[in-house]
Amino acid sequence: MTGQAAGRAAAIGLVFALIGAVGFSFKAILVKLAYRHGVDAETLLALRMAFSLPFFLVMGVVAARHAALPLSGRDWGAMAALGIFGYYLASYLDFLGLAYITAALERLILFLYPTLVIVLSALFLGKPITRRMLLALGLSYLGIGLAVGHDLKVSGELSDVLLGCILVFGSALSYALYLMGNGQVVGRLGSARVTAYASTFACAFSLAQFFVMRPLAALDQPWQVHGLALAMAVFSTVGPVWMVSEAIRRLGAGPVSLTGTLGPVITLFLGWLLLDEAIGVAQMAGTAMVIAGVVVMARQRAG
Template sequence: MSEVVKSNRSFQAYAFPALLLGGISVGCAPILVRLSEVGPSATAFWRVSLALLPLGLFAALMRGQTDATATPLTLREWLTVSVPGIFLGIELVAWHEALYKTSVANATLLVNLTPVFTAFFGWVLFRRPIKRVFMSGTAMVVVGVVLLVSSGWVQGKGALSGDAIALGAAVIYAGYFMSLGYARQRFSSAVVMFASSASATLITLPLALAEGIFVPASPAGWATVVALAWIVQVGGQGLVTFAIAWLPPTISSLAMLIQPFVAAAIAWGLFEEHLSALQIVGGVAVIGGILIARRG
């Protein structure tokens, strides 16, 4: 019993550093997408396909170590673990496209609206109750989005279309999280992550081939997509997932705060994407609204 307690305390001690490191890693994703030598769809394809090897090894190592079912057997079970990947593949393509049209800050902040859309769809589809605090947070988010989109209006039609695509990506990502939650009721995280990455690979492949430039042309180009797959998709997301299991929701929300700040800071220095007053106020409103809404 004492060994279990010590083990749990050890996990808790590592959880917060893991959350910070994971948030920083995921925050680098939009920068790597911008630096990619291939298009948004091809970048999404390499991001999920190159992640299959480490995810497959992890799933094999975890086999039999959880109470969840190890392997899907029936067609229905395979669909259960594959549907999240369909949402993931489409979301990645859309968000990557948004990053080419609008600022890194706007695209990252807008896609982080996913928790709001997830709660909304949960209420519409499953009649999950929504508290007043959620409505207050949502109202604050709407104000922030209006300010962010207004900054895109100043930048031109391209930025506006990028903002719209990023919002659409947030909606699609909500579908990913809802289907992921359903799959996790039956299967382990390792199995679901591998299967969803495999189906995301199949979804993004034809879109990537249609872009024309499919294969990175230089070692630096390959390093970029490998970093997206291994450091961001596997490492960053894995660290955040581990940390959330051992930290209270209020602290776990820091991961959402870290990502846009890291992305905006690097984009400021690397791409000279200076934040306007509208973006700063809008970003604060969006982040604050999401934190409030999550309490509901």
């Protein structure tokens, strides 16, 4: 590849990474907008997954055609487990939590997942935590404390804010567990197949949950809810997944992961612009501290 072609590929990769970051950050905004029409978390998640399912099925067919090895029963079981923890459970807890806290605080808590991976790796895999990582952990969680204080000041409901934080933290923990198991499976089966099939399992679990917990008539929602769920599927689920994978192919995982640090800032701005969420000094300071802590830990692990 010539220097000019390489530069063009890098530029396209950067654009894809930035659009992917915006797409993922926009999800919380769409959920909060849908909640204004009275839809519950189970129904909204089912609609999002139903709209996403055809895309993931197509991705799975394409990935299977390019796969070198067939899938064993153990492989299918592994991807079902990844689907439960990485997409279904993490998404469900996140949707539940968004009923109680601001979109900005939700994105900030979700952004803690790299810190959870480090802690879990130390607890279960024996990987050491350096002093620098401990300082970064402290900085990140102190930042969360400031952001939680902002939500308490705005809403005044301690029980609601704490419940929302616990639910979204559970979502981040679920995603961290997914990442820890994802690496080994992806190494054998490839990222395209794992993403497509695990996401398909997550869609199936979400739809099954809906039919167990809600009557079919619950799908009769205002057109705005269906439109927001479709936008969530295309612009905040399938689209960002594809764009980030393409960005990694062109730039590598390191540079792309850094663009993810824009997520909390983007959600903070969008929440203010579209949801009338107040922005305070404590919230901005907390956001800066969390981003700084996560970036320090990411560089430490890369080094």
